[in-house]
Amino acid sequence: MINKTLAELSSSLKAGEFSSVELTQYFLDRITKHDADLNSFITVTEEQALAGAKNADEQIASGSSGALTGIPIAYKDLFCTDGIRTSCASKMLDNFIAPYNATAVEKLTEAGMPMLGKTNMDEFAMGSSNENSFYGAVKNPWDLERVPGGSSGGSAAAVCAKLAPVALGTDTGGSIRQPASLTGITGIKPTYGRVSRFGMIAYASSLDQGGVFASNAEDCALVLGMMSGFDAKDSTSVDRDVPDFSAALNDSIQGLKIGVPKEFFGEGLDSGIDKVIQEALEEYKKLGAEIVEISLPNTHLAIPSYYVIAPAEASSNLSRFDGVRYGYRCEDPVDLTDMYMRSRGEGFGTEVKRRIMTGTYALSAGYYDAYYLKAQKIRRLISNDFKQAFEKVDVIMGPVSPETAFKIGEKTDDPISMYLADIYTLSLNLAGLPGMSIPAGEANNMPVGLQIIGNYFEEGKMLNIAHQFQQVTDYHKRVPTQFGEEK
Amino acid sequence: MSLSPDEVKKIAFLARLSIQEEHVDQYSQDLSNIFGLVEQMNAAATDNIEPMAHPQDAMQRLRDDVVTETNQRDKLMANAPLKEDGLFLVPKVLD
Numbered sequence: 001m002i003n004k005t006l007a008e009l010s011s012s013l014k015a016g017e018f019s020s021v022e023l024t025q026y027f028l029d030r031i032t033k034h035d036a037d038l039n040s041f042i043t044v045t046e047e048q049a050l051a052g053a054k055n056a057d058e059q060i061a062s063g064s065s066g067a068l069t070g071i072p073i074a075y076k077d078l079f080c081t082d083g084i085r086t087s088c089a090s091k092m093l094d095n096f097i098a099p100y101n102a103t104a105v106e107k108l109t110e111a112g113m114p115m116l117g118k119t120n121m122d123e124f125a126m127g128s129s130n131e132n133s134f135y136g137a138v139k140n141p142w143d144l145e146r147v148p149g150g151s152s153g154g155s156a157a158a159v160c161a162k163l164a165p166v167a168l169g170t171d172t173g174g175s176i177r178q179p180a181s182l183t184g185i186t187g188i189k190p191t192y193g194r195v196s197r198f199g200m201i202a203y204a205s206s207l208d209q210g211g212v213f214a215s216n217a218e219d220c221a222l223v224l225g226m227m228s229g230f231d232a233k234d235s236t237s238v239d240r241d242v243p244d245f246s247a248a249l250n251d252s253i254q255g256l257k258i259g260v261p262k263e264f265f266g267e268g269l270d271s272g273i274d275k276v277i278q279e280a281l282e283e284y285k286k287l288g289a290e291i292v293e294i295s296l297p298n299t300h301l302a303i304p305s306y307y308v309i310a311p312a313e314a315s316s317n318l319s320r321f322d323g324v325r326y327g328y329r330c331e332d333p334v335d336l337t338d339m340y341m342r343s344r345g346e347g348f349g350t351e352v353k354r355r356i357m358t359g360t361y362a363l364s365a366g367y368y369d370a371y372y373l374k375a376q377k378i379r380r381l382i383s384n385d386f387k388q389a390f391e392k393v394d395v396i397m398g399p400v401s402p403e404t405a406f407k408i409g410e411k412t413d414d415p416i417s418m419y420l421a422d423i424y425t426l427s428l429n430l431a432g433l434p435g436m437s438i439p440a441g442e443a444n445n446m447p448v449g450l451q452i453i454g455n456y457f458e459e460g461k462m463l464n465i466a467h468q469f470q471q472v473t474d475y476h477k478r479v480p481t482q483f484g485e486e487k
Numbered sequence: 488m489s490l491s492p493d494e495v496k497k498i499a500f501l502a503r504l505s506i507q508e509e510h511v512d513q514y515s516q517d518l519s520n521i522f523g524l525v526e527q528m529n530a531a532a533t534d535n536i537e538p539m540a541h542p543q544d545a546m547q548r549l550r551d552d553v554v555t556e557t558n559q560r561d562k563l564m565a566n567a568p569l570k571e572d573g574l575f576l577v578p579k580v581l582d
Contacts, residue, residue, distance in 0.1 A: 099562050192542040206541060235547050304527045315502060322503075324575050326566035333578050337503070345505030353504055357495070357514065358521050360502040374528050376538035381531065383539060416520050432542020456543070 001026055002162040002485050003477065006071055006219040009165065013060055013070045020060065020070030024053035024114050027072050031116065031163045034483060038139050040148075040157040042077045043085050044117040052114030059112055067222055069112030074164040076155050077118035078125060079105050079210070080199040084115075088201050089133040090123045092327045092347035102199025103234070104168060104210050104227040111226050116164050120154030123349045124318065125172055125203040127151050128418050129411065130179070132351045137408050140183060141480045142446055146405040149179030152213070156183045159213045161483040166214045166223050170200055171435075172207045173306055174400070174425025180213060180437040181400035181449025186466065186476060187213045188220045191457050192432035193238030195224075196231035204313035205236070207306075207429040216476045217438065217466035221245035224459060240457060248460045249467040254288035256465065259393030263299040264424055269402045272443025277399050280440040280450045280469070284397075287468055292393050296385040301378045302427040307419060308362050308375035309430070314352075315359030321347065354415065383431040386453075395465055396453040399424055400437045404446035424451060434459050438466045439475035447475075488522040490515055 001023075004012070013020055028046055035041050049072060056070035075081060078088045080098035087093045101109065109115070122132040130138040130153025138153040140146040141161040148157040152169030156179035159167050169176040171189035180187025188211050195210040202208060212223045225246065230239040260281065265274060281291055323329035323343030330346055333339030348356070362371035389396060401421055411418050428435045433456060437449035450469075454462040470476050479485075490498075492511045495518060499506045506514060560573060569576040 096566055099559065099565070193545070232550065236541065236545065238543065238545070298531070301528060301531055304525045307521060308525055308528070319503075323568060324577055325564075327568075329568035335578050336580055339578055340503040341500075341505040344503055345499075345507075348504070353499075353506070354514065354517055354521075356502050356504060357498045357518060361490070361498050361518070361522075362525075364498070364501060371525065371528075373538055374531075374533060376540060377533035377536040378528055378531055380536050380539040381533070383542070415517060416524060419521075419524065430542075 002479065005216065006068065006165060006214070006222050009071050010067055010069070014065065020053040020056040020114065021050060023070065024049050024072045024116070027116055027164060034161055034163060037144060038141060038157050038161055039136050040120055040138050040154040040161070040163060041074070041117045042087055042089060042120050042135050042154070045084055045115050048084065049114045049116050052109070056112045056114060066111055068108070068226055070114070071165060072114045072116045073108060074116045074119050074155060074158050074167040075105060076121050076152050076167070076169045078121065078170060078201040079168060080201070081105055081115065081118065084118065086118065086201070087134070088124050089121045089135055090348065090352070091134045092321050094134065094328065096326055100199060103196035103231045105199065107227050108223070119158055119167060122151035122153070122351070124201070124314070124352050125151040125170060125175055126314070126351050126355055128174065128178055128422060130154065131408060131412055132349055134349060139408070140405045141483055142184065143405065145407055146446065147182070147408055149182035149405065151175040153179050155213050156180055156185060156187070159215065160185050160480070162479060166212065166219055168210060169213055170208055170210050171429065172203050173310060173429050174422050176211045176213065177400050177425050177435050177437040177449065177451060178422070182405040182447065184439040184447025184449070184475065184478060185213055186216050186220055186436070186438050187211065188224060188436045188459065188463070189428070189434060190224060190228065190459050191434045193236055194228050194457070194459065196234040196237050198231055198233035202317040204310040205317060206313060207310060216470050217463045218246070218249055221249060221463045243460050245460045245463050248464045251464050252288070253465055253468050256289040256395065257292055257393040258284055258289050259292050259294035259389050259396040261294050261296040261299065261389070261396060261398055263296050264398035269399060270404065270443060273399050273402065273404065273448050276441035276443055276448040277450060281397065283469060283472060287472065294389045294393060294396070296389060296427065298378065298381045298385050299423070299427055302382055302430060303419060303423060305375040305378040305382070306422070306426040306430060307358065308371045309379065311355040311359035312362045312372050313359070315356045315363065318352070318356055351415065379430045382427050386431050386433060390455045395462065398451050400449040400451040404444045404448060428453060432456070434462060436462050436466055438469060439478070441475060488526050489519040490522065
């Protein structure tokens with residue numbers, strides 16, 4: 001059951017080999033059995049899952065089902081889900097019941113996908129290890145002493161351990177690609193504007209983008225296609241047709257020009273990861289691709305500019321948490337200021353406070369030009385680097401992260417060292433480009449992801465390129481022994 | 488670049504965040520380190536470069552000025568920490 005693709009599950013459902021209720025119960029049972037080890041879910045929504053599955057079975061019986069009808073899914077706990085707690089892994093929203101569905105959730109619910117539950121994450125999506133959660137750290141299924149990456153670590157761990165066949169995440173600076181890399185699964189962050197941000201609790205609005213975790217590119221293509229598209233409720237949603245991402249999967253990649261940025265292979269890259277990436281590029285050569293060395297000269301400026309822009313937008317977005325309309329309120333406030341200060345001081349965790357203060361300072365009187373405006377100019381330089389590169393190549397490849405999954409607690413005292421590990425992922429968010437991570441091998445006995453960077457709105461081509469790799473490799477089929485299929 | 492404990496307290500007040508006294512030094516050190524990293528931007532030449540606010544340089548869309556939302560007052564207020572007669576309650580603001 002756990003090794004079937006979504007298309008295979010769908011065929012089995014339509015052929016009556018098992019029902020959606022049985023399939024959904026199967027994954028709920030796996031969550032019950034395994035999630036105590038992983039902590040990948042904040043809320044398991046058994047009742048809604050089975051009700052959704054029953055509906056799906058009726059649709060299948062009546063012949064009105066679609067490609068995803070009856071296949072269960074999990075959502076990162078920052079996608080609003082009507083009537084279900086949506087916590088953002090924060091004490092601030094521990095009691096928040098979302099009053100509506102995020103557009104992505106709405107579309108996938110309409111497509112007939114039962115919701116298994118809400119997955120763990122770094123609080124307000126701020127972090128790269130999933131250690132910054134009010135509900136505790138998530139464990140990497142390949143080694144329970146190690147982090148799964150972040151911020152969408154719960155979704156990544158759940159898909160890796162086959163507790164869910166597919167899950168949604170969000171990516172503001174690498175939060176889909178990095179955990180996908182660290183857990184050895186496939187993850188895609190589409191072009192900024194492709195997936196509606198409506199109902200996704202905002203971290204940094206000009207960078208946030210929803211995407212998919214699954215076992216392979218073929219599965220990602222199905223779900224991404226279903227959740228994409230223009231939404232009038234998101235003011236930065238892009239009004240552009242969504243092609244059938246599955247249609248191009250089997251296209252030949254003969255003659256494909258792959259750009260490899262030399263700046264992604266410098267100091268700090270683990271030598272084992274370097275080797276895995278070189279071997280993956282060799283595999284692509286065998287498939288008929290041509291490797292072209294390129295330069296993205298402003299890559300080193302991605303970290304400093306991101307750590308101005310993202311915290312600045314966060315400080316503005318998170319000002320809505322005031323203890324008045326929803327969320328945590330402190331006990332016995334003496335006046336309004338005391339209520340604001342203690343509700344926010346007690347409701348937010350350390351990393352969130354660190355970023356709010358960073359952003360507040362960067363935006364404060366007298367510093368705006370030196371920090372925020374300067375960072376936005378650098379954002380243009382980084383974006384121009386990519387534009388020039390895409391004049392010469394069809395796609396760009398490199399590592400996702402300079403290191404494999406580290407031990408839980410290893411970096412908690414040094415936030416900067418964690419920021420530095422985002423070096424290969426941040427620049428895409430600044431430019432608004434789509435990116436993927438696909439499993440490409442192992443280093444230090446842990447999975448390593450290959451990053452595939454496409455030009456704007458070329459998700460279909462990226463998924464094709466990923467799928468072709470997955471036709472000749474089996475890294476995406478590996479499951480940690482502990483989480484293998486029950487005999 | 489260094490941010491003193493007093494500056495941290497000032498920023499925390501601007502952001503309306505209560506910070507425990509024993510944590511001020513740590514935040515001061517962390518924020519100083521972050522801005523140390525941020526200052527690498529200074530080396531970049533950005534004269535005549537337009538700031539980029541949106542990845543596709545798109546402008547905010549406008550819609551017709553008509554009511555589209557339905558009244559869901561009770562549902563939207565269900566999460567309020569303290570409410571009465573359809574109003575949010577807050578500590579006394581005026582004497």
